[in-house]
Amino acid sequence: MAAHPGGLTALAPRTAPAPRTSPGPAHVNEVSVRGLIRSFGPKGVLNGVDLDIAPGEFVALLGPSGCGKSTLLRALAGLDHDVRGSGVISVPDRVSVVFQDSRLLPWDTVLGNVTLGLREHDAESRARRALAEVGLAGREKAWPHELSGGEQQRVALARSLVREPQLLLADEPFGALDALTRIKMHGLLQDLVAAHTPAVLLVTHDVDEAIALADRIVVLDHGRIATIRPVAADIRSSADAAGHEALRRDLLTALGVEAAH
Numbered sequence: 001m002a003a004h005p006g007g008l009t010a011l012a013p014r015t016a017p018a019p020r021t022s023p024g025p026a027h028v029n030e031v032s033v034r035g036l037i038r039s040f041g042p043k044g045v046l047n048g049v050d051l052d053i054a055p056g057e058f059v060a061l062l063g064p065s066g067c068g069k070s071t072l073l074r075a076l077a078g079l080d081h082d083v084r085g086s087g088v089i090s091v092p093d094r095v096s097v098v099f100q101d102s103r104l105l106p107w108d109t110v111l112g113n114v115t116l117g118l119r120e121h122d123a124e125s126r127a128r129r130a131l132a133e134v135g136l137a138g139r140e141k142a143w144p145h146e147l148s149g150g151e152q153q154r155v156a157l158a159r160s161l162v163r164e165p166q167l168l169l170a171d172e173p174f175g176a177l178d179a180l181t182r183i184k185m186h187g188l189l190q191d192l193v194a195a196h197t198p199a200v201l202l203v204t205h206d207v208d209e210a211i212a213l214a215d216r217i218v219v220l221d222h223g224r225i226a227t228i229r230p231v232a233a234d235i236r237s238s239a240d241a242a243g244h245e246a247l248r249r250d251l252l253t254a255l256g257v258e259a260a261h
């Protein structure tokens, strides 16, 4: 387990909702954040965030624009060395990140993008398998510019999952996609998470996306976690389930938005 900044020695395990997978009776949280503070110059963004994510748990992070969701995700990814702050973060060794744009290297093929940085002797066969998993078998030699936005995000997912992350950080990965592609990508992400069982932190603006995918939804507001809501499996899988509409309304209220009927 990697700890930054300052290292993490002992954390009291907290009770977390049951993840999709069964990690065993006694397990350490995959992610632990305590008292996280981040500011840009005089502007405080994160103001004492505490967050645990259990192994295999899928957490969605909602919050008003500018509330610090990406700042939190970047802190977990270790991508914020230039930011002032304090607090303790513990994350696993293998962390993958997916962003809203696929960030593929334009000068390399699809296969080259997925194997990038992998040194294992079976990297290519694993990358081919990952591409097949995301529905891109046969497109290994394509260039990124030959792919649609949704296909590029599929490659980004394959590139992340081929590394078998214990934690997948996703910052609005479907935010730039059309509604139909986004729904297909939800199904794909669910399948991939079921197969690879990483813990997931998904940053999203979309309450319905959060309910459809997450075991637990966390709302960030004014630099702190304001609301935490578990999502029951039946509510996750059906908008008609009892409690679905009430959860949706509560989350919209927590976001300061009136629910449309």
Ligand SMILES: Nc1ncnc2c1ncn2[C@@H]1O[C@H](COP(=O)(O)OP(=O)(O)OP(=O)(O)O)[C@@H](O)[C@H]1O
Pocket: 040, 045, 063, 064, 065, 066, 067, 068, 069, 070, 071, 072, 205
């Ligand atoms: N590199 C930076 N320099 C200065 N201010 C920054 C920087 N990055 C983010 N901020 C500020 O920090 C605040 C939080 O930004 P962040 O991107 O984390 O918010 P967010 O909740 O992810 O927003 P959105 O939902 O709009 O993507 C914003 O006010 C933003 O302007």
